[in-house]
Amino acid sequence: MTAKKSKKHPPSESLLQSIYDFFSSVRLTVIALALLIPPVILSTLIPQGRPIGEYLHAYGEYGFRIIHFLWLDDVYKSFWFIGLMLLLAANLLVCTVRSLLERKRTWGFVIVHASLLLFIVGGLLSASGRIRGQMQLNVGDQADFFIAHGQPVKLPFFLKLKSFEIQKYENEGELLQVKVRGKEEAFEWPVQRNVWVPVPGTEYEMNATRFVPDFKLDQSTREVYSASNQPNNPALFVQVRGGGFDYGEWVFHLFKNIHNDGSHPLELKYHWASPVIKDFFSHVEVIEDGNVVKEKIVEVNHPLRHRGWSIYQSSYDPANHNWTGLEVVRDPGVPWVYSGTVLLVGALFYNIYFRAWRGERKNGNGHQSHKGEH
Amino acid sequence: MEETRFLTLAFYGYLFSTICYTVFFFKEFRNLRLFATGSMLLAALLHLAALIIRWVQSGHAPFTNMYESMIFFSFCFIAAYAIVEGLLKTPKLGFLVHFFNLALLVYAFGHDATIKPLMPALQSNWMLLHVITCFLSYGAFAVSFIASLFYLTPLKRFFRSDAALDRIMYQSILFGFPLLTLGVASGAVWANEAWGTYWSWDPKETWSLITWFIYALYLHLRLMKGWSGSRMAWFALGGFASVLFTYWGVSYLLSGLHSYA
Numbered sequence: 186m187t188a189k190k191s192k193k194h195p196p197s198e199s200l201l202q203s204i205y206d207f208f209s210s211v212r213l214t215v216i217a218l219a220l221l222i223p224p225v226i227l228s229t230l231i232p233q234g235r236p237i238g239e240y241l242h243a244y245g246e247y248g249f250r251i252i253h254f255l256w257l258d259d260v261y262k263s264f265w266f267i268g269l270m271l272l273l274a275a276n277l278l279v280c281t282v283r284s285l286l287e288r289k290r291t292w293g294f295v296i297v298h299a300s301l302l303l304f305i306v307g308g309l310l311s312a313s314g315r316i317r318g319q320m321q322l323n324v325g326d327q328a329d330f331f332i333a334h335g336q337p338v339k340l341p342f343f344l345k346l347k348s349f350e351i352q353k354y355e356n357e358g359e360l361l362q363v364k365v366r367g368k369e370e371a372f373e374w375p376v377q378r379n380v381w382v383p384v385p386g387t388e389y390e391m392n393a394t395r396f397v398p399d400f401k402l403d404q405s406t407r408e409v410y411s412a413s414n415q416p417n418n419p420a421l422f423v424q425v426r427g428g429g430f431d432y433g434e435w436v437f438h439l440f441k442n443i444h445n446d447g448s449h450p451l452e453l454k455y456h457w458a459s460p461v462i463k464d465f466f467s468h469v470e471v472i473e474d475g476n477v478v479k480e481k482i483v484e485v486n487h488p489l490r491h492r493g494w495s496i497y498q499s500s501y502d503p504a505n506h507n508w509t510g511l512e513v514v515r516d517p518g519v520p521w522v523y524s525g526t527v528l529l530v531g532a533l534f535y536n537i538y539f540r541a542w543r544g545e546r547k548n549g550n551g552h553q554s555h556k557g558e559h
Numbered sequence: 560m561e562e563t564r565f566l567t568l569a570f571y572g573y574l575f576s577t578i579c580y581t582v583f584f585f586k587e588f589r590n591l592r593l594f595a596t597g598s599m600l601l602a603a604l605l606h607l608a609a610l611i612i613r614w615v616q617s618g619h620a621p622f623t624n625m626y627e628s629m630i631f632f633s634f635c636f637i638a639a640y641a642i643v644e645g646l647l648k649t650p651k652l653g654f655l656v657h658f659f660n661l662a663l664l665v666y667a668f669g670h671d672a673t674i675k676p677l678m679p680a681l682q683s684n685w686m687l688l689h690v691i692t693c694f695l696s697y698g699a700f701a702v703s704f705i706a707s708l709f710y711l712t713p714l715k716r717f718f719r720s721d722a723a724l725d726r727i728m729y730q731s732i733l734f735g736f737p738l739l740t741l742g743v744a745s746g747a748v749w750a751n752e753a754w755g756t757y758w759s760w761d762p763k764e765t766w767s768l769i770t771w772f773i774y775a776l777y778l779h780l781r782l783m784k785g786w787s788g789s790r791m792a793w794f795a796l797g798g799f800a801s802v803l804f805t806y807w808g809v810s811y812l813l814s815g816l817h818s819y820a
Contacts, residue, residue, distance in 0.1 A: 215779060486679070
């Protein structure tokens with residue numbers, strides 16, 4: 186930012202010069218930033234955009250009145266926050282223009298400040314033009330609309346869900362505690378299915394061969410079955426062999442102290458853990474005029490982009506693996522923000538690291554001040 | 560060897576360098592400085608090896624929970640200090656740097672070190688860029704914080720001049736600022752790729768912006784208004800308080816998208 190004193194001008198020109206000086210001054214930058222910091226801090230301490238009852242409960246009537254009067258319950262939409270941001274934007278704009286006109290600053294300086302303007306423009310475009318909503322599909326279904334703020338929004342194409350898959354981490358948190366009868370120490374085994382594993386320090390091996398989430402025993406046939414897919418009574422069938430033994434037994438998460446009759450050499454305690462989701466994928470097709478024009482597996486961090494719309498993987502139903510929840514977004518601010526990001530980071534790295542490094546090499550010492558480079 | 564053995568060796572290495580830097584702070588033996596710097600670099604190499612081993616064992620970058628992030632923060636702190644010591648020839652700063660680093664490691668060791676599976680949103684290369692750049696900037700800001708502590712206490716008489724400390728504060732912040740910018744910006748791009756919004760005023764995001772504002776203010780006041788000395792030392796202190804709140808305060812006191820670390 187430039188801090189140049191004005192020369193003598195006629196009153197009208199002098200006023201314009203004063204406004205020009207004011208908007209390009211470092212003082213304005215400092216004041217705007219300093220004024221922005223306290224309310225932004227408050228916005229992280231006071232919940233934003235919640236129902237009135239929540240504020241009344243937390244802060245009482247007078248507290249709520251003060252918060253509401255100062256817009257501290259919706260800081261980012263308040264007139265004073267937007268006003269401060271616009272003031273900062275005007276400051277950045279005038280400062281950038283002045284730097285270009287007076288050619289007193291480096292390109293790095295100009296680009297850094299211009300890129301911040303791109304952020305502000307992008308933010309305003311996003312705030313005013315972003316459309317965001319949800320689309321839910323079952324395998325085989327297709328739709329050309331999604332729901333945003335309770336209203337259907339039409340898409341210029343159909344989206345069809347071909348398949349949906351949930352991947353889980355294997356054996357995560359599922360443990361079998363093994364203790365040799367008569368010994369004190371216990372060994373914990375992260376359960377792996379259908380693999381023979383030696384029990385350390387013994388001649389025994391064990392293998393978890395079957396899991397049922399909701400254990401039930403058919404009294405007539407003595408057959409074990411799962412009453413449902415819900416983990417109401419998780420149980421594991423473990424086979425043990427070695428040392429002259431070869432047997433199998435059921436162990437239960439809910440009934441850890443149910444043991445065999447004492448004839449078995451190992452005491453087993455089973456700890457079941459809910460499987461941890463590794464990833465979930467929606468295999469979707471984009472259909473236009475009855476033709477498939479694009480096909481993609483949408484997963485978290487890998488959205489589908491088509492005609493300015495972005496489709497994100499957002500949710501799943503643990504009980505229905507044929508269903509997917511997608512987030513549909515169109516945000517006109519994103520290209521501006523991304524451009525600003527590239528320019529800002531590039532200019533800062535160039536200005537601070539590269540120029541400083543080159544300057545120090547030229548000067549042949551490590552004691553050069555950076556003052557005046559920015 | 561296991562990760563914990565490397566980390567334990569690194570800890571003892573840092574302990575030794577802490578003793579060397581402490582003695583050197585009060586009595587400038589030349590050879591002691593070599594021992595201090597040498598043991599610090601050796602410990603940092605062991606520390607790096609521990610991070611790499613954990614990375615290989617877990618199958619993902621080791622900064623996905625509080626324990627891992629603190630161990631990485633400690634490494635970045637030492638790395639930033641090593642750069643500052645190398646460039647600005649300020650070994651006396653190592654005295655407090657190492658005390659704080661040991662405290663950080665001891666605190667980290669009290670946390671759950673179990674390797675946890677990675678949730679879907681964290682499975683992104685953007686996470687690498689975001690976390691590495693943020694923590695390198697935190698390391699640089701931590702060095703400026705140490706310099707400001709020296710500046711604002713009677714300990715500053717152990718340094719050549721006030722200007723030397725002032726310069727360390729400024730250069731460390733100057734070094735950290737582009738990294739913080741890249742960290743915040745890459746986090747925004749990552750959020751847009753994962754959730755379809757580049758900025759959601761999540762408490763961690765908001766506090767990283769506050770930290771960015773404070774350091775932007777620092778640089779403007781220093782470069783454009785010529786401020787220096789104790790006013791800037793207080794600024795550096797305030798900036799690092801904001802870093803700490805962004806990192807710990809938000810994670811423990813406020814909920815949001817970053818609640819895992």
